[in-house]
Structure formats: structure tokens, C-alpha cells
Amino acid sequence: MSNNNNQIPGINPDNGPALPRGPPGREFNAIDIINTRGFDHLMKLYEVDRRLTMRNRQDIIDFYTSLSKSTLSYGWGAFFALGSIPFVLRYRRTGSTRGARAGLGIIGGMLGMMAGSNYGLRRGYSTGFHALEQDSSKQPVVEMIKLMSPMEAPMWMRYFQETAKDETKVMPDPRVVVQQLKEQGIEIKPGFLGRTRDPLGIHPRRPASVCRDQSSTAQPSIATQVSEMDNDPFAEAEPAKPTLSPWEAVRVRNGLARYDRAVPVSAQQPYADSSDAQTSFDQLMEKERGYSEPDASKDDGDKWA
Incomplete structure (x- = not known):
């Protein structure tokens, strides 16, 4: 076995398993699962998942669908039940709900939703799991559900919805993928409380180095058109539009x-008048003025005749 520190125990990079990794750009986020549950648990998920048929995946989808409905129904039922207590008590005392403590009802409703959702989740999980155990043909489904946490129902439901339609999105070999991620220097940190938002890499992720390179790269400025007149010192600037x-x-x-x-x-x-037109207009006005004014010398001669 190689002395490389990044080497995963149990895998030989020279002749290790080369199974399909799925479509390009969909990295398998296995480092976070290893940090929280261990590499052995991840390998168990992979071994059971590769034996599931399309029908088994549809059974898992139906299981998590009923689990989600049970969680929502019990949660909202408890919210309205506890949230209406202040209004019911006020109505029984005064015959009206006016003056009831609405804030107390909201707080009670939120606490009831938390407790009701937890109870509905556990009840739906036990009921659906017991029904699957009774069917011998669904043993791979039972084994897969045992390895998954009930609190991760939305994430697993999304995964099996994708893999039931497209086989290329099935979980690849964790040993090969983890080895490749470590060789590439990709570090995937765990999420809130050690849980990951996308442990199976359904959504594509980019390496942190690529994000840093893109953020440090200066944005290109808008190119301006340069003409031959720009270098001419005697060129007149065009009036701005x-x-x-x-x-x-x-x-x-x-x-x-x-x-x-x-x-x-x-x-x-502004409109500029032509000089020729102005001269013609002045001559016309003088001509009209000469016709309209009487001859002063003629009038004086007639007066003293």
C-alpha cells in the first residue's frame, strides 16, 4: 500500500474499482459523511444502494412521502390545538374571544408544532417501516431505510427521486471519489451541527480555489471605441448628442x-434668418411705405395756389 497520507485504507489507486461516477460536474460529497458517521457507514450505504432496483427506489419515495405527510399533519394539528387554547378559555369565561392573549397562543402553537412534528415523524416512520418488513420482496428497501436517519427525509427523498429517473445519478464508489477529492485538494466542511445539506452531491459544487480565483480576477471594463480622430490635436470635437x-x-x-x-x-x-431674405423683405416694406405716404411737396403747392 502506498505511503501517501491522502490514501484511503483499503484502496489501491493503481487497480482500484473504476465504477461510473455519474454525469460530469456532479461531485460526490462524501467527506462530510465520513466526518460525521465514518467511512464504514458510507460504504454500507453504497453497497445497499447499488442493489436497489427502480421499483425499490419508488418504494422508498412512497415511504418518505407518507412520512412527510404524517409529520406535517401532526405538526399543524398540534399548532392549531395549542394555539387556540387562550381563545377557548377567554370565550368560556366572557362569551367572546376579544381580549385573548394572542401572543401566548402563538408561542403555544409553535411549541405544539415542534412536539407534534416530532411525534408524527416517529409514528409515521415506525408504521411505514413495519409495513415494509412484512413484505419479503422489499428487504433491500428495509436495509436502506435502516441506514438512513429519519431527520434527513427531505434530502433522501430528493436523491431517490433523481435516481429513479436517471441511473447515472446513482451514488458512485466512495473510495474512488474520496481519493480523487483529496488529490484535487477539495475540502468540504460540515454544515450546521455536523450535518450536511447535500451529502450525496446531487447539486454540483465548485472547488474553493476556483471561487477564490474568480473573486480575485478584476472585472473587465467596458471597451470604448477608439477612432483615428482621437490622436489628432487639431480635430474638432463633435457636439454631444x-x-x-x-x-x-x-x-x-x-x-x-x-x-x-x-x-x-x-x-x-434657433432658426437663423438669411441675409438675402432679410434684404428683400426690407425693400418690400420701403416700397409699400412709398405708395401709402402722400407727396408732401405736392400737397403744399395745392394749398398755397
């Missing part, structure tokens, strides 16, 4: 308006 309002920009983008029509009035240049 006025900023359009969001509504005007939408109309221009959808072809409902032109950019020149969408420019605000304040950005438009």
Missing part, C-alpha cells in the same frame, strides 16, 4: 420616432 428620456429612447428604438424629432426643444438650435 442630447440625452433622451427613457420614453423617447424607447420610441426611437422601436422606430416610432426619429432621433431629430426626439431631441428636446432646449437642444435645438
Whole structure:
């Protein structure tokens, strides 16, 4: 056996088992299970899981479905039962629920939900497990359920739902996967109270080194277009286009308006009159004024005649 510190006991990397690992990108999170339950327990899960048929996996799904229903029904039942006690007592004393301690009812309901959910979980587990033991054809299912904790029902239900549809997502060989994870330097820390959120690696995980490299990489800035006029010291800068309002920009983008029509009035240049047109207009005014004014010298001669 190799003297490598990362070597897992009982596996030879040269001729070890090379079983399917599932689809690419789905790492098997086995380190956390080893830290909490031991490598032997993980191997027992693997040995039983590889013998399960599609029908056995569907039986496990049905078992955990009934377990979830039992937990929810007992939990909510206890919540409403204990939460309504202050209102019932108030009604019996005064004939009305007005003035009942609602806060006390909420606290009692939450405590009742915790106790009721725990009781419903244990009761549903014992009832469903006893029914499976009576069927001799479901012994692999019984062995698998014995190895799983009742508190991890949602996680296991998700796992068997995935593997019942796709065989490539079945748990790979833990010895091979753990060896590869240690060689790659991937460290998966346990979750809250030593439990893991995804011990079977149903959701893909990225190595911590990849996350650090991506976070340290500077974000690329927006590239600006450089033209030949940028290096010309005598080039005149083009006037900046006025900023359009969001509504005007939408109309221009959808072809409902032109950019020149969408420019605000304040950005438009005032109309400059042509000098030739102004001269013609002045001459016309002088001509009209000459026709309208009487001849002063003629009027004076007629007056003194």
C-alpha cells in the first residue's frame, strides 16, 4: 500500500474499482459523511444502494412521502390545538374571544408544532417501516431505510427521486471519489451541527480555489471605441448628442420616432434668418411705405395756389 497520507485504507489507486461516477460536474460529497458517521457507514450505504432496483427506489419515495405527510399533519394539528387554547378559555369565561392573549397562543402553537412534528415523524416512520418488513420482496428497501436517519427525509427523498429517473445519478464508489477529492485538494466542511445539506452531491459544487480565483480576477471594463480622430490635436470635437428620456429612447428604438424629432426643444438650435431674405423683405416694406405716404411737396403747392 502506498505511503501517501491522502490514501484511503483499503484502496489501491493503481487497480482500484473504476465504477461510473455519474454525469460530469456532479461531485460526490462524501467527506462530510465520513466526518460525521465514518467511512464504514458510507460504504454500507453504497453497497445497499447499488442493489436497489427502480421499483425499490419508488418504494422508498412512497415511504418518505407518507412520512412527510404524517409529520406535517401532526405538526399543524398540534399548532392549531395549542394555539387556540387562550381563545377557548377567554370565550368560556366572557362569551367572546376579544381580549385573548394572542401572543401566548402563538408561542403555544409553535411549541405544539415542534412536539407534534416530532411525534408524527416517529409514528409515521415506525408504521411505514413495519409495513415494509412484512413484505419479503422489499428487504433491500428495509436495509436502506435502516441506514438512513429519519431527520434527513427531505434530502433522501430528493436523491431517490433523481435516481429513479436517471441511473447515472446513482451514488458512485466512495473510495474512488474520496481519493480523487483529496488529490484535487477539495475540502468540504460540515454544515450546521455536523450535518450536511447535500451529502450525496446531487447539486454540483465548485472547488474553493476556483471561487477564490474568480473573486480575485478584476472585472473587465467596458471597451470604448477608439477612432483615428482621437490622436489628432487639431480635430474638432463633435457636439454631444442630447440625452433622451427613457420614453423617447424607447420610441426611437422601436422606430416610432426619429432621433431629430426626439431631441428636446432646449437642444435645438434657433432658426437663423438669411441675409438675402432679410434684404428683400426690407425693400418690400420701403416700397409699400412709398405708395401709402402722400407727396408732401405736392400737397403744399395745392394749398398755397
